[in-house]
Every structure is written in C-alpha cells, then in structure tokens.
Amino acid sequence: MIRIGIILGSTRPGRNGEAVARWVHDIARTRSDADYELVDIQDFHLPLLDEPVPPSRGQYSHEHTKRWAAKIASFDAFVFVTPEYNHGTSAALKNAIDFLYAEWNNKAAGFVSYGSAGGARAVESLRLVMGELMVADVRQQVLLSLFTDFENFSKFKPAAMHEQSLHTMLDQVVKWGTALREVRQPQQRTAAPQNARQTAASSA
Numbered sequence: 352m353i354r355i356g357i358i359l360g361s362t363r364p365g366r367n368g369e370a371v372a373r374w375v376h377d378i379a380r381t382r383s384d385a386d387y388e389l390v391d392i393q394d395f396h397l398p399l400l401d402e403p404v405p406p407s408r409g410q411y412s413h414e415h416t417k418r419w420a421a422k423i424a425s426f427d428a429f430v431f432v433t434p435e436y437n438h439g440t441s442a443a444l445k446n447a448i449d450f451l452y453a454e455w456n457n458k459a460a461g462f463v464s465y466g467s468a469g470g471a472r473a474v475e476s477l478r479l480v481m482g483e484l485m486v487a488d489v490r491q492q493v494l495l496s497l498f499t500d501f502e503n504f505s506k507f508k509p510a511a512m513h514e515q516s517l518h519t520m521l522d523q524v525v526k527w528g529t530a531l532r533e534v535r536q537p538q539q540r541t542a543a544p545q546n547a548r549q550t551a552a553s554s555a
C-alpha cells in the first residue's frame with residue numbers, strides 16, 4: 352500500500368487550515384487504498400531556507416532539513432492543504448517545499464484549498480511549482496469557500512458535496528502515486544530483462 356502525506360500548509364495562530372486538514376485526514380482514513388498521515392509543517396520548525404547548497408544537490412547540512420527530508424521521503428504521494436494568501440500559497444508552505452528536491456520527485460499530489468475564491472489561485476501557482484519538482488498533480492481538487500464552508504469565516508462546516516470531491520481526488524492521487532512507484536525504482540524495473548540476458552548469455 353502506498354503512503355500519502357496530508358501536508359497542512361498554514362502555520363498562522365488561529366489557522367483554519369488545521370480543521371480542514373483534520374477533515375481530510377478523517378475521511379481519508381476511512382479508505383483502505385493507502386496509508387494516510389497528517390503532516391503539520393509547523394512541527395518541523397523550519398526557518399526561512401538556510402541551506403547553503405541548492406536542495407537539488409541533496410547535501411543537507413541542518414538537522415531540521417534532514418528530519419523534514421526523511422518525513423517527505425517516506426511518502427509516495429501528497430495532499431497539500433493550502434490557504435490562499437495574496438493569490439498564492441502560504442510562505443510557510445512554499446518555504447517547506449523549497450527546502451527539498453529529490454524527496455518530492457516522481458510522486459503524485461492533489462490539493463485541498465480554501466479562500467474567498469476557494470483558494471483556486473493558490474493552487475494554480477502551486478501547480479507551476481509542482482512541475483519544477485517533477486510532481487504529478489492530479490486534476491481533481493477540493494475548493495472550499497470561506498463564505499459557504501466556514502461559519503463567520505472561521506468555523507469549518509464544509510458543504511456535503513465536498514466529501515465526494517475529496518474521494519475523487521484521492522482516487523486519482525492513489526492511482527498516480529501507485530503508478531509512479533515504478534519510475535522511482537528503475538533498478539527493479541530493469542532487473543528482469545538484465546537477468547534474462549544474463550541467463551541467455553550463460554546458456555549460450
């Protein structure tokens with residue numbers, strides 16, 4: 352079974368993101384197609400990016416980076432729960448993403464967003480980031496409105512229709528996350544033909 356990290360992308364005191372991420376996790380946990388874990392970026396105490404070497408080189412020097420890298424490396428796919436701040440995602444989430452590189456590569460992702468326009472613009476900008484990180488982001492997304500899915504913009508009360516939308520998104524993430532496992536394990540993919548060639552050569 353693949354492992355899917357639900358990344359809680361806001362760190363603001365009083366954040367709405369926590370209730371949204373818990374809702375995602377509670378629904379995801381009722382499924383039997385993947386192992387779902389809630390990951391709160393706040394727990395990793397990441398400062399603003401302080402690694403001297405670009406993350407794509409994989410030479411991490413700080414303990415906080417190594418801990419974050421180990422957590423992200425343990426997943427096959429992700430669900431990003433993102434707020435919309437000034438038509439983008441949160442600086443905290445972008446910073447946490449920027450800290451790493453290979454740990455994101457060749458994995459799948461889906462989005463749950465919230466804001467006055469459902470967080471749509473935050474997700475559009477995140478999709479550009481995903482391209483650079485070689486993350487396959489699925490089409491279906493869950494867009495939660497601050498006007499209709501939150502009471503007084505702060506108490507999360509999602510409309511019933513979002514649950515089905517979330518399941519559809521998770522179906523897509525599980526499919527792509529499972530398919531991409533093969534891309535991440537090229538040595539296993541080529542093992543069979545190589546063995547076949549060796550067998551043919553030794554018997555010739």
Ligand SMILES: Cc1cc2nc3c(=O)[nH]c(=O)nc-3n(C[C@H](O)[C@H](O)[C@H](O)COP(=O)(O)O)c2cc1C
Pocket residue numbers: 361362363365366367368369434435436437438439465466467468469470497
């Ligand atoms: C700095 C900041 C900028 C914001 N900009 C937008 C925005 O551009 N579009 C939008 O729909 N909501 C915007 N909002 C409203 C947030 O989407 C809303 O407060 C949401 O609950 C923030 O997520 P959080 O509570 O998890 O931090 C902004 C909020 C903050 C704090």
